[in-house]
Amino acid sequence: MTAQRTEGAPADGTEGSGTDDAAGAGAVVVHVAADADATRAYGRALAGVLRAGDLVVLTGPLGAGKTTFTQGLGEGLGVRGQVASPTFIIARVHPPLGAGPALVHVDAYRLGSLEELDALDLDESLEDSVTVVEWGEGLAEVLSEDRLEVTITRPVGGAAGDDLEHADVGPRHVSVRGVGPRWAGVALPG
């Protein structure tokens, strides 16, 4: 298994959008994203509060939109390469195009602990990167006391309902909560 891949393709440079609504640290901000583009747009908005050394833990069921959301984060941070599912690798490194942090996109399915991620000796250090861990449920505690927890769910009783064939269509609830001193007093976009 490849442990790491560094991306070389250019980012698409899509413009960001978001709201100026804010909530205090510890509060859960819930954003309703009507479709995949809206989930990406919210990722771009959230990238505005991220800086080097930050950890984002993404939870949500299969196909919830974790990778879609991370695509928006990558666009907002202005990093190189197309964000995709980190299949067959533990972590994919997207170097910054400008002066900002790199994006390290981690598949927690293949990761035992954050120590394991440190041991990979990535091209970018985690201190210089925004680290996004997909499917981080249960790992969060060992990752870092400072973390942004993002939970993506499909609202129950939505248009798609329990129809698995169409389960990928429809709105998502994106809940964001800052945990730890890093996030105290940080206004999160709504």
Ligand SMILES: Nc1ncnc2c1ncn2[C@@H]1O[C@H](COP(=O)(O)OP(=O)(O)OP(=O)(O)O)[C@@H](O)[C@H]1O
């Ligand atoms: N509102 C929405 N937000 C996000 N994705 C959506 C939305 N509506 C439909 N989709 C679709 O749902 C799918 C989400 O897939 P994605 O790979 O982002 O999920 P994931 O949570 O990363 O899955 P996995 O658990 O396999 O990693 C995509 O095909 C996307 O286009």
Ligand SMILES: [Mg+2]
């Ligand atoms: Mg994914």
